[in-house]
Amino acid sequence: MSKLAFRYNIRSELPPNPESPAALGARFVSTLDTLTGIDPSAFHNWEIMTYPAAASVSLEAARPRMTSIIEKAVYRSDLREPLPEYGYKASALVIDRDKSRNISFDINAGGKSKGDTALQTGEWNVFSAPGDRDLSAV
Numbered sequence: 001m002s003k004l005a006f007r008y009n010i011r012s013e014l015p016p017n018p019e020s021p022a023a024l025g026a027r028f029v030s031t032l033d034t035l036t037g038i039d040p041s042a043f044h045n046w047e048i049m050t051y052p053a054a055a056s057v058s059l060e061a062a063r064p065r066m067t068s069i070i071e072k073a074v075y076r077s078d079l080r081e082p083l084p085e086y087g088y089k090a091s092a093l094v095i096d097r098d099k100s101r102n103i104s105f106d107i108n109a110g111g112k113s114k115g116d117t118a119l120q121t122g123e124w125n126v127f128s129a130p131g132d133r134d135l136s137a138v
Helices: 021-038 059-072
Strands: 008-014 047-050 055-058 088-094 103-109 115-121
Touching: 008 103, 021 059, 021 088, 021 103, 047 059, 055 059, 059 088
Parallel strands: none
Antiparallel strands: 008 115, 047 055, 047 088, 088 103, 103 115
16 A cells, blocks of 8 residues: 655735734634535534644634634744734644545734735545555554
């Protein structure tokens, strides 16, 4: 069995755009809902990362507290002081039994400096052909 290392990325830069955690959270959730509408078989069971704990909660559990989740994901100084003028981070994941279908969506936005987005799919060291997959170790 041969393994293929791949990960596909779509990245974009965002212009500086100071905005509130509430506005940023609403746009983030709207983007996830739009992706789900495009292909529910690929974009399903979103998990939202919560910082600084680096844990995750389901999108449905995160919806009513997205503003708070974004507020806690503020950029911080070396002394761990909040720096909202530099923006916020938000991350969502789809973890699939078939690792080649893992998806992540990340944004860094809401500050006075440029932001960015990244939509990634795939995983390193996945089997190269559907017939070669051995999911017993997953």
